[in-house]
Amino acid sequence: MIRVNDLRVRLDGNPIVDGVDLDVARGEWVMVIGPNGAGKSTALRAIGGLLPFTGTVELNGRPVDTLPRRERAKTIAMVNQTPTVPPAMRVLDYALLGRTPYIPPLGRESATDLAAVEEVLESLDVAQFAGRRLETLSGGERQRVFLARALAQGAGILLLDEPTSALDIGHQQEVLELIDRLRAERGLTVLATMHDLSVAGEYADRMVLLAGGTVAAAGPARAVLTEENLAEHYRVRVRIIEGEHGPLVVPVRG
């Protein structure tokens, strides 16, 4: 579903993503990890067609930069770290923006669009905020609404940049389980960045460790989350404990 070859992005003349190869199969969940500034968000934005790049990015066999806007929105949904929100917008209207590619020009949303949005708001535990202005929500409530808009889009590919960074542990698990269920039920393909390495490892089919704009390690969580890799690229001492669904990363003091 996602095929990335020799992806390179320069920002202000600096090479930020510097030759990344990456494949994600239909229904697969790949987690991109790496230290601050490694180029994770930049790579994700390029893959979503939001930044100029060199190399190739194919979504479902078609180059992302040749997909017309509407079609791209039906193929791929993205949640950035800090989405821009139109001022004074209410939660329901914001989530309905996800249905834009299905609404004819000058048309209105249909009952199907409304039902799709209501279902997603419900599943993310934010239906009770439908009439509230987005800026009155807490950080975690807002983050779930951002995700609702992306899920309402009904795209087969989901790009998520730290989707649970503001969530309490209960909502974090709820959201990740929901995405995992959609992946199993609808064959959703997921590419996400995440700083919580243990959680990332639990949900990932495969992981990609980015460092300095290049792939430093890739493969199953056990191969990527090693004491050596984390010492080299995060400059941290950790102990790896075998968990039920993957390795658990425990930082060690001094």
Ligand SMILES: Nc1ncnc2c1ncn2[C@@H]1O[C@H](COP(=O)(O)OP(=O)(O)OP(=O)(O)O)[C@@H](O)[C@H]1O
């Ligand atoms: N417009 C820009 N001009 C120059 N450098 C930029 C620009 N935007 C981002 N960068 C730099 O590119 C690098 C990669 O940024 P990016 O946001 O992709 O990192 P990241 O891996 O997502 O980091 P984090 O974990 O902190 O979110 C950073 O060093 C950042 O300062």
